[in-house]
Amino acid sequence: MFHERYSCHFCGRFVLEVEGWAESTQPYHQILAPWDDEATFFGGASYHLACLRSFDRHAEVRREFLAWITVTRDTISLMGTDGLQHESTRTGLGFTERVAVLASGEIYESPRFDRWVFVESAGPFHILDLERAETLGRGERLRGNDGVHSQLLPADPGKRIEKWDLPALLDFLQIRDLYQGLLDDYAPNYRFFEGGHSRAGYVADYSLSAYIPLPDDVTTFFAGYLRDYVPKRLEDA
């Protein structure tokens, strides 16, 4: 497995983050990583979602994602440096109610908030708030987050990066093949803001969003489910 920052955990190549395609977990996320001989947790990992889907142990990744997504709090057993097992309390995402089993995956709902998570059969997961679920329910495609990323690049592109479009940037990063499907069919919106040098190297500030590739059965599910859904009241939370 690969552990360098911005290297895909599964393929080792650079990860240019874009929701629904290439993501990372937060360092404090206590997702266990039994498939990884060198790390206890999957926290702080970057990955291309397609690489997770094709990883030969993706069923284990999915199982550990689910174990963390579907609990509010639980106890996990960890091997200590003393070679003994120790119990530790973990906070999960709290999507405790399974509301759909689909051909493409499962959907879990938060009992407190109007939020769902779709966990693909092949492992990747997608968090959906009510607005997103409603967009899907109307049969529309869902565009990923277009917030600004600050990302360390593996090499200094110089001033020319300011003129590059997304394919040119992906060529420079030597990852265009991994993003070709996004370029072809998912209408990426790319914008470069600024770049600069940090102690670690060249950091680019950019935004990049694209349609999230969600299967049709998720769309169909929300179209039906939201017809009778009563939004949760905050005071009940």
Ligand SMILES: [Zn+2]
């Ligand atoms: Zn990868």
